[in-house]
Amino acid sequence: xxxxxxxxxxxxxxxxxxxxxxxxxxxxxxxxxxxxxxxxxxxxxxxxxxxxxxxxxxxxxxxxxxxxxxxxxxxxxxxxxxxxxxxxxxxxxxxxxxxxxxxxxxxxxxxxxxxxxxxxxxxxxxxxxxxxxxxxxxxxxxxxxxxxxxxxxxxxxxxxxxxxxxxxxxxxxxxxxxxxxxxxxxxxxxxxxxxxxxxxxxxxxxxxxxxxxxxxxxxxxxxxxxxxxxxxxxxxxxxxxxxxxxxxxxxxxxxxxxxxxxxxxxxxxxxxxxxxxxxxxxxxxxxxxxxxxxxxxxxxxxxxxxxxxxxxxxxxxxxxxxxxxxxxxxxxxxxxxxxxxxxxxxxxxxxxxxxxxxxxxxxxxxxxxxxxxxxxxxxxxxxxxxxxxxxxxxxxxxxxxxxx
Ligand code: HEM
Numbered sequence: 001x002x003x004x005x006x007x008x009x010x011x012x013x014x015x016x017x018x019x020x021x022x023x024x025x026x027x028x029x030x031x032x033x034x035x036x037x038x039x040x041x042x043x044x045x046x047x048x049x050x051x052x053x054x055x056x057x058x059x060x061x062x063x064x065x066x067x068x069x070x071x072x073x074x075x076x077x078x079x080x081x082x083x084x085x086x087x088x089x090x091x092x093x094x095x096x097x098x099x100x101x102x103x104x105x106x107x108x109x110x111x112x113x114x115x116x117x118x119x120x121x122x123x124x125x126x127x128x129x130x131x132x133x134x135x136x137x138x139x140x141x142x143x144x145x146x147x148x149x150x151x152x153x154x155x156x157x158x159x160x161x162x163x164x165x166x167x168x169x170x171x172x173x174x175x176x177x178x179x180x181x182x183x184x185x186x187x188x189x190x191x192x193x194x195x196x197x198x199x200x201x202x203x204x205x206x207x208x209x210x211x212x213x214x215x216x217x218x219x220x221x222x223x224x225x226x227x228x229x230x231x232x233x234x235x236x237x238x239x240x241x242x243x244x245x246x247x248x249x250x251x252x253x254x255x256x257x258x259x260x261x262x263x264x265x266x267x268x269x270x271x272x273x274x275x276x277x278x279x280x281x282x283x284x285x286x287x288x289x290x291x292x293x294x295x296x297x298x299x300x301x302x303x304x305x306x307x308x309x310x311x312x313x314x315x316x317x318x319x320x321x322x323x324x325x326x327x328x329x330x331x332x333x334x335x336x337x338x339x340x341x342x343x344x345x346x347x348x349x350x351x352x353x354x355x356x357x358x359x360x361x362x363x364x365x366x367x368x369x370x371x372x373x374x375x376x377x378x379x380x381x382x383x384x385x386x387x388x389x390x391x392x393x394x395x396x397x398x399x400x401x402x403x404x
Contacts, residue, residue, distance in 0.1 A: 002016075004016055026215075027249070027250075028249055028250035029250060030248070031215070031248065031249035031250070032218060032229050032232065032236075032246040032247070032248070032249070033218070033219060033246060033247055033248070033249050033252075034221040034225070034227055034246055035244075035245055035246060035247055036221045036222055036223050036245070037219065037220075037221050037222055038222055039260050040107070040108075040111040041111075041219060042256065042261065043107050043108040043111060045254075045257040046104050046261055046264050047101065047104055047105060047108060048207070049264075050101040050104060050268075051101065051203065051207070054094060054097045054098060055200065057090045057093040057094040057097065058094060058196065060087075060090040061080060061087075061091060061094055062196060064087065065080070065146065067146070067188055067192040068185065068188070069148060069184060069185050069188055072146060072148035072188065073147060073149060073287045073288065076091070076146070076147040076148075077147070077149075089272070092272045092276040092279075093272055095279035095280050096271045096272050096279050097268075098140055098143065098279070099279040099300070099301070100268060100271065101136065102136070102300075102301075105133060109129070109133070110358060112126065112129070113332070113344075113354060113357075114343060114344045114354060115220050115222065115224070115341070115342070115343055115344075116220070116224070116338075116340060116341040116343075116347075117219070117220040117341065118332055118333040119333060119336070119339060119340075120217070120339065121216070121217040122213075122217045122220065122333075122341075123333040124213035125210065125217070126330075126332065126333050127330065127333075128206055128209040128210040128213050129210060130329055130330045131209075132203065132206045132210060133329075135199055135202050135203050135206060136203065137302075137303070138194070138199055139195060139199040139203065140303075141159065141303075142191040142192075142194045142195040144300065145183075145187070145188065145195075146188070146192060146195060148188060148287065149281075149283070149284030149285060149286060150283050150284060150287070150288055150289060150292070150294050151281050151283045151284040151294065152284060152288060153288035153290065154293060154294055154297045155297060155299055156183040156187065156191075157182065157183055158297055159299075160174050160177050160178055160183070161174060162319065162322070166315040166318075166319045167315070167316045182290055183290075222343060223342070223343075224340065224341050224342025224343060224404070225245075227245050227246065229246060232246040233246055236248075278301075281300075298368065298369055301365060303368075304364065304365040304366075304367075304368030305325075305361050305364035305365045305368060306322060306325045306326065307368045308364040308367050308368035308380050308383065309321050309322055309324075309325045309364065309384045309387060310322035311368070311372055311380060312372070312380045312381035312384050313384070321388060324388065324391075325387065328391050335391065335394045335395050336394060336395075336398050337395050337398040337399045337401075338350065338398040338399075338401035339403070340401060340403065340404050342404055346404050348401065349397040349398075349401070350397065350401065353390060353393075353394065356390060357387075357390050360383050360386050360387050360390065361387075363379065363383045364380070364384065367379055367383060368380070
């Protein structure tokens with residue numbers, strides 16, 4: 001038993017039992033952040049904010065949502081949108097936050113790629129980040145099923161069909177996932193459970209892992225400078241705050257984060273009140289009907305790039321290309337053979353690789369939304385081939401990169 005003394009106050013009482021001063025130092029006042037980072041390093045905090053918005057709005061939506069194939073559609077489009085006071089507001093917040101989370105996640109990922117923030121002890125940050133991306137994708141997909149509209153039903157059908165693995169005809173696996181021959185009540189109930197319980201829990205756990213993975217290597221910086229964090233932290237604590245290359249996470253860096261978050265909030269609430277339509281598909285305003293297939297089935301914008309990698313090929317080749325696209329980002333820390341954790345602008349061929357990849361992802365996204373006809377299907381095919389080629393050549397172009 002530890003030696004407890006009479007506490008001088010509540011803080012001291014808690015400190016003796018929970019070591020709150022030590023915890024506060026580890027996660028805030030002695031969590032050192034480099035000074036030379038720009039607004040792109042605020043994206044992580046914005047993601048924490050959008051996730052909180054998803055949780056809060058989701059809890060309000062759950063109070064009226066009915067997970068049954070007879071009532072789900074009306075509970076969303078009638079009860080929540082028309083009958084419940086401000087139900088529309090929570091739905092707009094939830095839909096916009098889910099879409100914007102992906103936008104910020106892509107910016108955050110590409111910032112990491114641009115600055116090489118997945119190297120030299122930061123691999124675990126990257127892996128946990130990618131696991132967050134995959135879990136968020138599963139959460140978005142399962143949430144999309146819940147209003148039980150035409151797009152929910154048919155996107156559910158198309159995506160679960162992927163598990164038949166083309167020529168392998170694993171139809172039993174598809175039925176096992178659906179709990180039925182077609183999406184029906186068992187399907188809706190299990191996706192509801194995944195969306196409101198299992199996946200949010202997994203996301204919270206993975207966020208913990210992501211933050212823990214950041215603690216030892218610290219965040220990278222825009223100059224790719226190798227900072228001696230212990231020496232710089234000592235300088236700061238000894239009073240040379242100006243000369244030190246680092247600052248405290250709280251409240252120094254946090255105040256910078258809050259500035260970027262403030263600007264983001266203007267954009268976020270502009271979308272919630274005036275431009276929410278992009279996050280709510282009009283086809284999903286019709287109730288699910290297993291007898292009427294929509295003319296053109298497409299996923300939400302953030303899945304379009306990987307959908308476009310599946311589409312231009314024959315079934316089996318398309319599935320292999322799609323599987324490749326889903327996992328390849330995870331291996332980035334090992335496919336990039338250079339040890340330079342600096343901005344892509346200083347990395348010769350990698351700079352070209354980075355911009356071609358980014359533009360290719362945008363082209364794939366644009367083509368994924370259009371019907372696969374004529375010139376669009378040719379552009380889609382070329383963009384899909386470029387995507388695969390880019391990842392195959394990456395180890396070769398980075399192998400002999402000059403040390404900067
Ligand atoms: C909701 C999901 C996520 C949250 C809440 C989150 C949060 C954060 C935070 C707070 C930071 C530190 C500050 C910053 O650089 O922004 C960070 C850094 C980082 N995250 Fe994420 N992140 C998420 C998803 C991802 C994804 C999808 C990836 C990509 C694989 C990723 C990769 C990274 C990397 C590489 C860093 C280190 C940046 C550096 O060292 O400069 N994160 N994340």
